[in-house]
Amino acid sequence: MKKIGSAFLYAALFLLFSAGLLTNAHAASGMEKAVSGTVTKLAYSQSGDSEEIRIYTSDKKILRQFVLAPNNDCRNYRIGIEIEEAVIHRNGAFDINQGTVYQIRYANKTNPQAASVVIETTKKPDYTITPSSDGKYLSVKLKGSLSGQPSPGTVPSPAPSPAPSQPSVPGSGGTGNSQSQGTASIGPISLSTQGNTDIIKLEGINLNSAYGLTGRMPTVELRQKERILQVTLPGMDSRIDGAFIAGRGVIYGVLANYNSKQDSTIIRIAYTGEITYTQEVSGGSTVFVFKRAGSGSSGSAGNPGGTPTPSPSPAPTPSPSPSPSPGNDPSRGGSNRSTVNASFSSSSVSITAPSTQGYRAYTAQNPSRIVIEIPGTVTPGEKGMPSGYLYQKAVLSQMNASMARIELYTSELTQWNLDAGSTSLKVSLSQNGTSNIQPGDGEDVALKLIGANIVGKYRQYADKILSENNTKQNTFAFMFPIELIDLGKGDININNAVISKVTTLTTPSSSFLQMYKKDASKGFSIIEGSSANELLIVARDVSEDSSGIPSTGPITNPTSSAKSKLIVLDAGHGGSDPGAEFSGYLEKTLNLDITLRTEAILKQKGINVKLTRSTDVFVGLEQRADIANNWGADLFISIHNNSMPAGMKGSMAFYYPTSYRGKAYAKIILDNLYNKLNMGAMGSNGLKGADFVVLRKTKMPAVLVEVACMSHPEDLNLLRNETFRQRVAENLADSIIQILNQM
Numbered sequence: 001m002k003k004i005g006s007a008f009l010y011a012a013l014f015l016l017f018s019a020g021l022l023t024n025a026h027a028a029s030g031m032e033k034a035v036s037g038t039v040t041k042l043a044y045s046q047s048g049d050s051e052e053i054r055i056y057t058s059d060k061k062i063l064r065q066f067v068l069a070p071n072n073d074c075r076n077y078r079i080g081i082e083i084e085e086a087v088i089h090r091n092g093a094f095d096i097n098q099g100t101v102y103q104i105r106y107a108n109k110t111n112p113q114a115a116s117v118v119i120e121t122t123k124k125p126d127y128t129i130t131p132s133s134d135g136k137y138l139s140v141k142l143k144g145s146l147s148g149q150p151s152p153g154t155v156p157s158p159a160p161s162p163a164p165s166q167p168s169v170p171g172s173g174g175t176g177n178s179q180s181q182g183t184a185s186i187g188p189i190s191l192s193t194q195g196n197t198d199i200i201k202l203e204g205i206n207l208n209s210a211y212g213l214t215g216r217m218p219t220v221e222l223r224q225k226e227r228i229l230q231v232t233l234p235g236m237d238s239r240i241d242g243a244f245i246a247g248r249g250v251i252y253g254v255l256a257n258y259n260s261k262q263d264s265t266i267i268r269i270a271y272t273g274e275i276t277y278t279q280e281v282s283g284g285s286t287v288f289v290f291k292r293a294g295s296g297s298s299g300s301a302g303n304p305g306g307t308p309t310p311s312p313s314p315a316p317t318p319s320p321s322p323s324p325s326p327g328n329d330p331s332r333g334g335s336n337r338s339t340v341n342a343s344f345s346s347s348s349v350s351i352t353a354p355s356t357q358g359y360r361a362y363t364a365q366n367p368s369r370i371v372i373e374i375p376g377t378v379t380p381g382e383k384g385m386p387s388g389y390l391y392q393k394a395v396l397s398q399m400n401a402s403m404a405r406i407e408l409y410t411s412e413l414t415q416w417n418l419d420a421g422s423t424s425l426k427v428s429l430s431q432n433g434t435s436n437i438q439p440g441d442g443e444d445v446a447l448k449l450i451g452a453n454i455v456g457k458y459r460q461y462a463d464k465i466l467s468e469n470n471t472k473q474n475t476f477a478f479m480f481p482i483e484l485i486d487l488g489k490g491d492i493n494i495n496n497a498v499i500s501k502v503t504t505l506t507t508p509s510s511s512f513l514q515m516y517k518k519d520a521s522k523g524f525s526i527i528e529g530s531s532a533n534e535l536l537i538v539a540r541d542v543s544e545d546s547s548g549i550p551s552t553g554p555i556t557n558p559t560s561s562a563k564s565k566l567i568v569l570d571a572g573h574g575g576s577d578p579g580a581e582f583s584g585y586l587e588k589t590l591n592l593d594i595t596l597r598t599e600a601i602l603k604q605k606g607i608n609v610k611l612t613r614s615t616d617v618f619v620g621l622e623q624r625a626d627i628a629n630n631w632g633a634d635l636f637i638s639i640h641n642n643s644m645p646a647g648m649k650g651s652m653a654f655y656y657p658t659s660y661r662g663k664a665y666a667k668i669i670l671d672n673l674y675n676k677l678n679m680g681a682m683g684s685n686g687l688k689g690a691d692f693v694v695l696r697k698t699k700m701p702a703v704l705v706e707v708a709c710m711s712h713p714e715d716l717n718l719l720r721n722e723t724f725r726q727r728v729a730e731n732l733a734d735s736i737i738q739i740l741n742q743m
Contacts, residue, residue: 031096035106036089039115042104043137044096051099051142055117059086060131060138063114067125075358075403076102079119079127081140086115090584091244097362097371100125100142107186107244184246187239189267191247191254194357195422198251200269202231202286207279211235220279227252227580227643227711229277229288231267240265250275250290252581259576259618270581273646340376340404342396346389349408351425359425361418370408370427372418378404390429417508434504435488437513439496440536446498446515446524449485449535455528457484458535462526463647466717469523476524478537480511487511498522498539552676552730555605555737562740563606565634568627570694571595571611572640572704575618580643582710587641588616590719594707595639597729598736605737625697635665635739636702637732638694641719642709649712650674650681654704656696657689666703669735676731677724679708701739705732 032043041056063084070076091107102120109116119125119140126143183192188203205211207218216234223230240256247253252270259266274293279286340353353376360373370391383394391408399405408427419426438448451457466479480487487504498518505512515524515537522539529536571592573579579587595611602609610631612624619627628636642652653670655662670687674680695702707728708715718724 031094031098033094035092037087037108037115039083039086039088039106039117042094042106042117044094044098044101044104046099049143051101053101053104053119053140053142054132055081055083055138055140056136057083057086057115057138059083059115060135061085062129062138063112065129069124075400076120076122077124079121079125079140081117081119081129081138082109082114083117083138084112084114087113088115091246093246095362186245186256187237189240189245189254189256191245191251193249195420196249196292198247198249198290200251200254200288200290202267204284205233205286206281206284207231207286208281227271229269229271231269232262233265233267235263235265237265240267247271250292255578255581257576266576268578338377338379340374340378340406342378342394342406344383344385344389344394346386347429349394349406349427351406351427353404353423353425355423356420356425357422359420361425361427368410370410370429372406372408372425372427373399374404374406374425375402376404377402378406430486430488430506434490434492434502436485437487437492437502437504439492440498440538444498444539445536446496446539447502447513447537448529449526449537450533451485453532454485454535455532458526458528460484463714465526466714467524471520474517474520475514476517476522477512477514478524478526480513482506482509482511485511487513552672552727552734555601555730555734556741558605558607558737559741561743562737563608565740565743566608566610566631567602567635567637567736567740568610568612568631568633569595569599570624570628570636570638571613572638574613574616577618580641580710582643582716585710585716585720587643587710590641590707590710590725591639592616594725594728594732597726598639598732601729601733602736605733607737607740621693622697624694628702629697629699633698633700634743635736636694636698636700637669637736638692638702638704639732640704640706642706643711644709645711647712648682649709649715650686651677651679651708652682652686652688652706654688654690654692654695654706656691656702659695659701661701662695662703663687663689665701665739666705668738669703669705669732672731672735672738673705673707673728677727 031045032041034041035056038059039055039057041054043054043056045052045054061084063082064080065082066080068078068080088106088108092105094104094106096103100121100123102122105118105120107116121142128141128143130139130141131137132139183190185191188205190201190203192199192201205218207220210216211218211234218234219232221230221232222228236258237256238258244256245254247270250271250273252272254267254269256265256267258264269288271290275290276293277288277290279288281287340351342349342351349372351372351374353374355375358375360371362371378396378398380397382396385391385393391410393409395407395409397405397407408429410429417428419428436450438450440446440448461481461484464481465484468477470477486506489505491501491503499515500518501516503514503516519539524537525540527536527538528534571588571594573588573591575588577588579591581587592613592615596614599609599611610633612627613619624638625636651670651673653666653673655666667687674686680686690704692704695704708719710716710719
């Protein structure tokens with residue numbers, strides 16, 4: 001179990017408790033979502049038969065606008081708007097599911113620089129775009145019916161627009177409870193999901209022949225340590241520079257950037273866990289097929305050989321057919337023409353269809369309901385549920401000729417999750433209100449957590465439990481993986497010796513528990529109870545500071561000799577090379593943050609410090625070594641954060657095997673991280689010799705330190721914490737001064 005000394009967990013709790021579920025905030029006048037860069041916010045509202053989307057940006061010049069009609073990749077219409085000179089730092093999506101607007105996607109575009117905003121609508125849009133009178137936003141107004149259901153039959157022709165392959169359209173990636181398994185694409189890159197398989201297609205890109213006009217061959221490199229498959233295309237491909245597609249399963253995401261120093265466009269395909277994959281060129285296009293290791297793929301994570309997987313064909317769209325009339329109802333003696341069928345129980349709904357590819361599942365309001373959209377046809381109707389069911393009724397309808405809809409009406413935002421197979425969906429609902437929790441019965445026992453074999457589950461998932469002590473609010477919180485316990489949602493007044501009340505919330509992945517303390521000096525820990533079905537949360541005295549992160553203690557004072565030495569700090573990665581990426585956090589950013597903090601501390605101590613980079617720029621590996629050599633440095637420290645196989649966490653330090661003092665200096669750094677910051681999970685495996693360029697080509701003692709494992713949720717939560725990064729910097733500065741004092 002790891003304590004998190006930051007606002008991260010409480011920010012999550014605040015948002016979850018205030019919203020009730022992980023959904024976009026609904027204001028009385030509509031919905032809003034913060035973006036980034038010069039596009040600061042998106043807002044949606046509707047009034048009568050009109051809808052308005054506001055794009056808050058200081059840039060108002062429209063580079064171009066277009067309308068795309070429904071096609072195999074997207075069943076809805078899309079309004080594309082490119083705003084010249086506007087910048088978006090992080091691509092994303094804004095789920096609307098109101099009126100005719102399904103989703104708004106946004107992405108950055110370069111050459112020329114522009115922000116690309118795509119509004120996906122369920123009917124052919126009649127719209128205008130005008131700047132606001134105060135100059136704060138662009139107003140996109142949609143006029144006409146708000147039925148949200150395009151008429152079956154012939155697809156209307158799109159408004160005159162550039163060829164669909166030209167616009168930079170952000171990939172379709174839902175948020176919240178959206179579980180879409182369709183295709184997302186930007187330019188020639190597309191990512192689709194078919195069951196447990198992710199398929200990436202590079203349309204018109206043949207990786208087996210020279211690329212473009214460069215005469216150079218593309219390369220494919222599997223970087224297992226970073227969990228990235230990297231494709232390097234010689235020259236610049238402006239269609240995909242700056243592109244990002246969010247993944248849904250095996251693939252975490254696809255990021256493409258132009259690297260000017262290498263004169264190459266680099267496509268990074270980030271994946272999670274262990275994978276197998278195949279690669280094939282078919283019809284001038286390259287297709288990668290990714291599966292989880294052990295799921296039957298013929299390739300391997302280390303060797304993309306094996307039997308090539310054929311180029312995937314899109315799943316056939318069900319043939320349009322009219323909605324069944326009452327005479328087709330089997331209960332009335334007619335024949336059943338439905339291809340989508342549903343069976344209902346008190347806490348779940350099971351749905352079967354010829355294929356689930358392209359389904360959607362989301363929560364809607366006014367009235368509150370869970371909506372499932374799935375390809376196929378269904379017999380329209382309404383089914384009331386008996387008393388005791390977690391939903392009052394189910395309404396079946398035909399959205400259009402090829403898409404069915406099932407809506408489950410609930411009394412409030414009921415907790416739910418969804419399991420998807422290739423031809424089936426199962427929606428499981430759970431009752432609001434707390435569950436599996438009881439008041440403690442002793443002076444120090446605050447609560448009991450109850451569940452079948454919960455002790456065994458605790459032993460399995462203990463390292464996944466997060467906790468935080470908030471002295472300002474006088475609360476203590478735990479976040480449990482859902483596999484360990486489901487605490488439901490609600491409040492309990494406890495009022496025992498140590499806590500007054502608790503609040504719980506459960507999502508499809510986690511259960512949150514917040515306890516309101518009576519004694520500010522108390523913290524809490526979890527111990528095994530008297531049976532296999534009981535865990536106890538017990539009070540304890542808090543020995544650490546309010547952050548929960550141990551202090552590193554005073555920093556060693558440098559000798560006069562140490563002050564005459566030059567230390568070069570090297571922040572790993574940078575610019576077009578992001579390093580590892582997990583949950584939206586980039587290794588290059590964390591590396592630079594820790595490096596700048598370490599530099600500041602060393603300078604305060606009178607140490608002569610120089611950096612290979614002080615901003616987010618790309619610096620080659622050999623260039624880093626050359627910089628240190630040319631400066632005549634006495635010590636070189638490269639600061640990184642790690643990506644390791646599942647379950648591995650903690651710090652590591654690397655040295656060049658033949659270095660005279662490299663191993664001894666690496667051990668000083670690692671021992672201090674182990675002993676003072678409790679980062680010793682690697683044990684003796686944390687100290688290793690390595691043939692890294694920055695260790696081999698530097699002419700002075702050099703150490704590459706991996707502060708923490710971004711791939712492990714506990715370490716990543718530490719790195720998110722500014723207090724932890726500051727303590728790491730203090731720890732590194734102290735180690736460096738110890739080393740310089742020995743020289």
